[in-house]
Amino acid sequence: LGFSHFLVHSEVVMRNRVIPLLVFFALLFHTHIALAHSPIEKMLPQAGAVLENAPTQIELWFEDPVELFQGSIVVVGEQNKNVTLEKPQLDPNDKRHVIAMLPNQLSPGKFSVKIEAISYDGHQVKENYQFEVKKPVRSQEEMLQNFKLERSSPEDGTILSKSPEQIELWFTDATKVTVFGVFDDQDKVVPIGEPIQDPANPNHFTVKMSSQLHKGTYSVHWYATVGQFEKNSVYYFAVQKYTPLKGSNGISKDSIFSHVGFLQFAHWLAFVGLLSLAGGSLFELFVARGRGNVPRWRMASNLFYGMASLGFIVEFILNRINYKQVQWNEFFTFSFVWIPIIQIILLTLGFWISKGVFRLTLLSTTVLLWAITGHSSTPSYGGTWSILLDGFHLLAVSVWLGGLIGLLLMIPKENSLDWLKVVGKTYSKWALGSILTIGISGVLMSNNYVTSYSIESFLASNWGKLIIIKMVLFIEILFIGFLQMRYLKKISIMGLRLLKQLKIEVYVAGIILVVAAVLIDLSPKEAEQGVFPKSAIIKEVKATIGITPLKMGTNEISIRFDNQPDFKQVRVKLTMPPDWIVEDNAFSLGNGEYRLTGDFLHAAGVVQMEVHAVTTQGEEITFPFEIRVPGVMF
Known part of the structure; x- marks a missing residue:
């Protein structure tokens, strides 16, 4: 009787803890649009290009394959007028290559290209750049766009036998040097005279050195202008021997909390709901085999179905808000839109219509579809091999989590210890296989996502930090599992401790899925080095x-x-x-x-x-x- 009272009390405690957890998520999270993950490797016309002839098309090469819509490439001319452009198309032989034809010849002038594509994992890839079609008559500022340092003395990359008495610069056009500086290898300013322009050649400048230079490498910095236009550059020389320059270094960072919002909350709802439902169905069929408090599990499965459905619906709404500029017919062609729609359909069919093995098949298929919408679907993260690993990883998490929840919910009121002894031992074998699969597949996927890194770059990235948190929580799960196996052998004495450990494991699992919900929208590339x-x-x-x-x-x-x-x-x-x-x-x-x-x-x-x-x-x-x-x- 005391044991049954404990179970009833435990259900109330779990309910009172889960509801505040959901409220906490709803209050804490705010809408967030993920930063771009896939940089653009090349574009034609090139950024800043001054063209003699008007281009007939815009070409882009992305690091990873992308998805497009009507407004993925927009060309804007002077007076902010949009240029007529055909719908961008993917190269059938290279999904990273995008071509947009210009049906009409561009008149001379400056043009901006605004780019907005979508990577396979649903992140926006935004960029903009400018080019110019040459005009018949060009101002001094326009002529200076091809302006550069033609040669220098000392020359770039040379090692001098002794300290130079002066520095000479020859530019491609007449100009005015507004700023000039020389720094040594310790990043200290070297005293010099003012730049003097050659009266016979306005392209030529001379700068006298105020003192002898010691051995080592020096950097020469210059700024030059014509009218309102300005250019600058740096070149390097050394005296007697080459030495590396001293300076500051760092890795750019942002806060993990800047990546936490309603979208991540929706991911979490979908994860908890679907993984628990699929794994719990397997537990009911093959582990419990109809024994235990099945009605209580089936009542709880309504909650999990609702959580998963709500998660998918919120994801759809937020993605539509983020891509409101995309027409509906194009919006539904995005993989991160139509795949979740299929997931909702399969989830509903599996939950309300199907039963037994067919239900489990539909729910498992719904889980596996996640593998082709996340990081693993991107070729640079491993492609097919990563998708397979992700599929095994997701199924293993479902078996472990759903079985764990099913074990707690289906404990009968009578003969509880006997039921736990039989069913718990069977589940422990399933759980052990799942945990091993989760660990191995997780390590292999991380290695596929980030093939080269340092400890510093890994820990500096939010993605790496969350991976470390997942590893720590995973080790905690292993420790809890070890204790549970010991308690099962002495269940008559350790029954209450076993239940306590099971509940702790559920809470840890919930935290792991929070980490996973944030990880899915972080870029592993931040850790690459x-x-x-x-x-x-x-x-x-x-x-x-x-x-x-x-x-x-x-x-x-x-x-x-x-x-x-x-x-x-x-x-x-x-x-x-x-x-x-x-x-x-x-x-x-x-x-x-x-x-x-x-x-x-x-x-x-x-x-x-x-x-x-x-x-x-x-x-x-x-x-x-x-x-x-x-x-x-x-």
Whole structure:
């Protein structure tokens, strides 16, 4: 009798705890639109391009495949007038390549391209950039768009035998140097004179050095203007020996709470409802086999069905609000829209119409559909292999969680300990297999999502922090499971402790699903850090890249060549869409080793790197690399 009273009291306690938990979520969360995950690798026309001839189309290459709608690409001309543009199309051979035709020839002028695509995991990819179609008559400001430093003395990337007496600059057009500065390798200002313009050549400037320069590397910074237009750049030289520049570095971050909103609450509702319903149905069929308090489970399953349905509906409404500019017929073509609709249909059919094994099949299929709407559906996160792992992971979570809840709800009022002894032992075998599957698949998926990282980059990202939290909670689950197996062997004495541990496990599971609900909208790319590939072989010459430190700020880039130790010149080009481009000559240290130092990694994300090596015979060899800088992409 005392044991039955305990069970009734436990149900009241659980109900009184679950309801405040739901209220807490509703009050805490606010609507949040996720940041873009997939950067744009290339665009044509290029950002900032000044074209002699009007383009006939806009072309974009994304890092990952995207989904499009009518307004995914908008071209705006002068006076803020939209340019007629055909609906953008995906290249059938490359889903990362988008083409939008311009049916009418653009008249001369400046144009803005506004881009809004959607990645496979439902996140917005927004960008905008400008290009210009050349006009017959151009102002000084327009002419300066092609303005650059033509040459300098000392030259970029050279190591001088002694301190220079002056610095000379030759620009491509007449200009005015407004700011000029030289910094040593400790980031200290070097005293210099004022830039003096050559009266015979307005493109030429001379700057006298005020003192002798010590050994090491120096950076030269300049700003030049024509009218209201201004350009700036940096180049580097060294005296007697190359030394890396000192400076600050960091990884961009944001708050986890900025990613918590109603959408994450909807994810949580859907997770708890559907996973509990599917796993509980399996528990009823194959573990309990009709024994125990089945009516109580079936009453509770109504709550889980309602939670899952409400979660899917709220997700649909919030996605529609976020993409209100998209027409309805296009909106329903997005995978993160039509797949949840199918999930609601299967969920309803499985819950209200089907019974037994067929119900379990429909509910399990509904769970598996999540695997093709999240991170695993993106090719850069593993593609088919990650989808399979995600499917096993989700089913295992469902078996564990649904069985756990079913075990608590179906405990009969009479012969409770005997029922727990038999059914609990059977469930413990299912739970053990599920926990092992969850752990193994989770580790493999994380490894697919982030293939290269450091401990610092992993812990700096919100995605990495939540993965660590999940791991800690998972270890706690393992410990609780170990205690439960001990209690089952002495259930006549430890029955109350077993029930207490089961309830704690349910609460921990609820927290894990909160973490999962937030994780689904975070980008694993924030934790990525590395150079891909580390080595490239072109024309039998091997180039190996190293970057220290590989994060935003001042860096040192090392290039090592094998089979071709000496080049006439080695130049490195770094690009990051839409319009960031940096080019510098590398310092030659001999024996095929070259170095660059400076503020090369200015933001988190993917930086495209090209190493252009020119042989003594004038042949140029280009080595392509990709640098993944950790941090939040603002």
